[in-house]
Amino acid sequence: MLDVRRMQVLRAVVASGSVTAAARNLGYTPSAVSQQMAALEKEAGIGLLERTGRGVRPTEAGRVLSAYADVIGRHLAEAETALAELRAGRTGRLAVRYFATAGAAVVAPAVAALRREHPGVQVELRLGEAEESLLELREGRADVALMIRPTDAPPVDGLRFTHLADDRYLAVLPRGHRLAAKRELDLADLADQPWVGSDQPGPCLAPVLEACGAAGFSPGFVVESGDYATAQGFVAAGLGVALIPELGLGSRHPGVVVRRVLRPEPVRAIQAVVREPLPARPALRSLLDALGDAAAGRTPRGASPDTP
Known part of the structure; x- marks a missing residue:
């Protein structure tokens, strides 16, 4: 096999x-260059x-090999430049998997911040179930x-x-419900209510x-909605009450009111997952920081409890 350095x-x-x-141009001794050429001729046959x-002048074989060496040299220089850009976070690609309710409030502002800091980095966004996302991370098809x-x-x-943050659950009640007059609810206040899942x-x-x-107590579910928007519709129709996380209340149904629930306050934990050890990629670290900021400081539209 031909040695690229000798070429x-x-x-x-x-x-x-x-x-x-x-x-002289390479900073070698003449004897070292002669030895390299002798070894390359042996490799080339x-x-x-x-x-x-x-x-000296090249033989026909020397001209052919020198031309290829010139092409290889340009490609090596381009590769070194591309790697330097990638190490500095100026280029590259990040594949992000997320759950639906995190999209608008967490992922969108985080990616916007990343693009301001690393405009040359491409971001692939895709909804993913937890197990599927973990598999993609293990196989290197996703980065976070x-x-x-x-x-x-x-x-x-x-x-x-x-x-990254805790996403608290809020009580969603039909407008005019007797509990809507309270600013905050004990979770036990909902014990005797029909529930919308x-x-x-x-x-x-x-x-x-x-x-x-x-x-x-154990909640008495009377209907299963399958998603947060439909659950609000069932609550607005008077079928029951519901607990919905803040991220799921980005769009408020006009027929419901939202109250904070305490003693205890249910929360769900939002976590970011990456491969271990964390790759030395500035853009990935910047994205993780932006996701943390967005998750901790989010204020989804319509998600704050009403004041009666």
């Missing part, structure tokens, strides 16, 4: 017309240079994922979980069930 020495010899001049008085996951959940080999069993429903259990 670059050949290019210098052909360009300068002599071994001595090439050695054919003569590459011939003497012409005090200098946002998900709902308890902070005390067991670790996963090769992945790092960072708690909005989450499937899993990390989003678990905090609600655990909090209700701590308050001494």
Whole structure:
């Protein structure tokens, strides 16, 4: 196999017309250059240079190989530049997976901040279920994922979980409901109410069930909605009450009121997941910082409790 470094020495010899001049330009000794050319000719299996008085000139094989060395040299320079740009965070691509309610309030402002700081970095955004996102992270098809996951959940080999913020659940009541007159509710105030379900069993429903259990009751679900917008519609129609996380209340139904719930206050943990160890990529670190800022300081439209 031809040695690329020796090919670059050949290019210098052909360009300068002599071994001595090439050695001077490269910072080598003439004997070192001669040794490199002898080794390259052995690798090529054919003569590459011939003497012409005090200098040398390429044979036909030398001209062919020198031309390829020139192309390789340009490609190497381009590769070094591309790597430098990537290391500095000026170029590259980040694949982000997120859950639906995090899109507008967390992911959008974070990506906007990233683009201001690293305008040359491309971002691929895609909704993803937790297990699918974890698989993509392990396989290198995603760089960061946002998900709902308890902070005390067991670790996963090769992945790092960072708690960004707690998304609290708020009580959603029909307008005119007797509890709407209260600024804040004890969770036990909802014990005897019919409930509208909005989450499937899993990390989003678990905090609600655990909090209700701590308050001494189990919620009586009378209808399952499947999503937060539909749940609000059922509540507005008077079918029951619901607990919906703040991120799920980005669009408020006009027929409901929202109240804060305490004693206890149900919350779900928003976590960012990356591969371990964290790759040394400035753009990825900037995105994680921006996601943390957006999650901790979010104020989704319509998500703050009403004042009666």
